[in-house]
Amino acid sequence: MKLLDKAFRLLGSKGARYGVPAALLLAMTALPFFLDDYALHVLWNAMFYALLALGLNVIVGYCGLCDLGYAAKFAIGAYTTGILMKSFGWNFWLTLPMSILVAVITAVIIGAPTLKLRSDYLAIVTLGFAEIVRITARNLPITGSASGLNAIARPSLFGLRLTKISHWYYVFLVLVVIFVFISNRLRHSRFGRALAYIREDEDAAQAMGVDTTRYKLYAYMIGAVLGGVTGSFFAVTMTSISPGSFDFTQSANILLAVILGGMGKIPGVIAGAAFFAIFPEIFRDVPIVGNMRMLFFGLLLIVVMITRPQGFWPERKRG
Amino acid sequence: MALMQITDLTMRFSGIVAVERLTFDIEEGSITSLIGPNGAGKTSAFNCMTGFYKASSGEILFDGKSLIGLKPYKITRLGIVRTFQNVRLFKNLTVLENVMSGAHSVTRQSVFGALLRTPAQRREERGIRENAEYLLDYVGILNKKDELAKNLSYGDQRRAEWARALAAKPRLLLLDEPAAGLNREEKDRLIELIHKFRADFGVTVFLIDHDMDLVMKVSEKVIVINFGTKIAEGTPAQVQSDPLVVEAYLGVSEEEGGAL
Numbered sequence A: 001m002k003l004l005d006k007a008f009r010l011l012g013s014k015g016a017r018y019g020v021p022a023a024l025l026l027a028m029t030a031l032p033f034f035l036d037d038y039a040l041h042v043l044w045n046a047m048f049y050a051l052l053a054l055g056l057n058v059i060v061g062y063c064g065l066c067d068l069g070y071a072a073k074f075a076i077g078a079y080t081t082g083i084l085m086k087s088f089g090w091n092f093w094l095t096l097p098m099s100i101l102v103a104v105i106t107a108v109i110i111g112a113p114t115l116k117l118r119s120d121y122l123a124i125v126t127l128g129f130a131e132i133v134r135i136t137a138r139n140l141p142i143t144g145s146a147s148g149l150n151a152i153a154r155p156s157l158f159g160l161r162l163t164k165i166s167h168w169y170y171v172f173l174v175l176v177v178i179f180v181f182i183s184n185r186l187r188h189s190r191f192g193r194a195l196a197y198i199r200e201d202e203d204a205a206q207a208m209g210v211d212t213t214r215y216k217l218y219a220y221m222i223g224a225v226l227g228g229v230t231g232s233f234f235a236v237t238m239t240s241i242s243p244g245s246f247d248f249t250q251s252a253n254i255l256l257a258v259i260l261g262g263m264g265k266i267p268g269v270i271a272g273a274a275f276f277a278i279f280p281e282i283f284r285d286v287p288i289v290g291n292m293r294m295l296f297f298g299l300l301l302i303v304v305m306i307t308r309p310q311g312f313w314p315e316r317k318r319g
Numbered sequence B: 001m002a003l004m005q006i007t008d009l010t011m012r013f014s015g016i017v018a019v020e021r022l023t024f025d026i027e028e029g030s031i032t033s034l035i036g037p038n039g040a041g042k043t044s045a046f047n048c049m050t051g052f053y054k055a056s057s058g059e060i061l062f063d064g065k066s067l068i069g070l071k072p073y074k075i076t077r078l079g080i081v082r083t084f085q086n087v088r089l090f091k092n093l094t095v096l097e098n099v100m101s102g103a104h105s106v107t108r109q110s111v112f113g114a115l116l117r118t119p120a121q122r123r124e125e126r127g128i129r130e131n132a133e134y135l136l137d138y139v140g141i142l143n144k145k146d147e148l149a150k151n152l153s154y155g156d157q158r159r160a161e162w163a164r165a166l167a168a169k170p171r172l173l174l175l176d177e178p179a180a181g182l183n184r185e186e187k188d189r190l191i192e193l194i195h196k197f198r199a200d201f202g203v204t205v206f207l208i209d210h211d212m213d214l215v216m217k218v219s220e221k222v223i224v225i226n227f228g229t230k231i232a233e234g235t236p237a238q239v240q241s242d243p244l245v246v247e248a249y250l251g252v253s254e255e256e257g258g259a260l
């Protein structure tokens, strides 16, 4: 534990603030030259979870709202893109603005009536909404019913058709950089502080002039947009989507990644997501443990929550 | 015309009447106090004035404009800023971030400003930060600016809360028991500070307190309530010799530790 603390202190120092992310980014850029497709896929998956966790982090980590149905946000993005491409022959890149628009509209429909109430209502409503989305997708012909949408076309970027896992690895790496940039800018602004004030004490935030209902809705909309965009990219990477990819376990995993990573701290949230994606893979082939890896995973979660309820990422050093 | 005019303000909860037909004025530029025994309805009156409670009946006018039905954040934007009886800082944020919250109601930048970090946004951010630092220095805890609010001593938390309130550039500053939990020396400095607030920022101050000594030293007008109704109003000297006030305070003198 002491060693870990020391390592974290080092990570928190000034030079490390830019040095570590830069070094990590460099390493991530170089990795496809050394890894096989399977390993790349695992890392891609980790980045995919990192995007979702960063999106949910705006809602849960920054603003302190409880969203139990985040999978619905990326389902909506994925289906918007999937339907527009398959049924209407749209180019992938043109589906992105639509995906954002649909995310904003659904966020307003769910959030506007709910966020006026005490925060716990949002948990129930998002949980219910996620189920509605999943069941609707299972039953509509346009969403491909239970089998979902298949053979979604691969888009091109600057004339290159993005077919290999290494292509998508880089696309997602860029997305992670963009999401981190957005998260970081939001956090260090009047807007981001207002979200933190709401998270810490909603009444005091009101007393300081924050229109809490409106700001909660903004946070919810931003989270929904980030989730929707991630869903759109998910659809074209996987080329097939089905209701099974968006069940409650997904929502729970993303939420746990955010909580485990320490609510609102960007590196922690990313680490939490990576941990979720990579941990089960590492133990997949270990005998005995492999079969019980989810059990170990659960135990580990419990241990972390008991010993470090504030998440495993440390507080920023002050003073 | 008085800055704030309260007429027949009544706040009823199921069963109890916390405030009953309360009427008084707060003159612009004055330091006015509201006192009364425990449970007299002081905080309830405050909560009605700041929109946290919806008054059952009565009228509250600020600068001639009715505050009835306005949400707390709107009232803050009109220039009425409060502190809380049990200090309500944002515990897990730094002291500086806490004080910066005061600027929220008097600044503009939102989501796009944050993302694009325009020159206007950066200028505003700098202004917010510098003003917060100035106010932390003003209340004497600038050296604590990077500490988490929850790690401050009680007295320093109170100071941070005053700085936060001042950052909102209030016309009317409402302090709910600012002296509670402070020691003698800190109380003396508070008396000075309240006078300084008015002199330096031109605010009108309205405060609640139990501490008669403090109230008498600091205020020009005192309103005394008991069981939600006004029993006396006047200068500290007038109020202190009022038989009704003496009786109200003597009636609870054991719990109050002889507050009068």
Ligand SMILES: Nc1ncnc2c1ncn2[C@@H]1O[C@H](COP(=O)(O)OP(=O)(O)OP(=O)(O)O)[C@@H](O)[C@H]1O
Residues within 6 Å of the ligand: B013, B016, B017, B018, B036, B037, B038, B039, B040, B041, B042, B043, B044, B045, B085
């Ligand atoms: N939200 C509420 N719901 C029900 N009753 C309340 C509520 N707020 C206050 N009361 C009641 O109203 C009465 C007045 O309370 P209030 O807090 O306004 O008194 P106070 O004068 O501020 O007392 P203190 O000196 O202890 O702070 C009390 O009987 C209290 O229990």
Ligand SMILES: [Mg+2]
Residues within 6 Å of the ligand: B042, B043, B044, B085
């Ligand atoms: Mg009170």
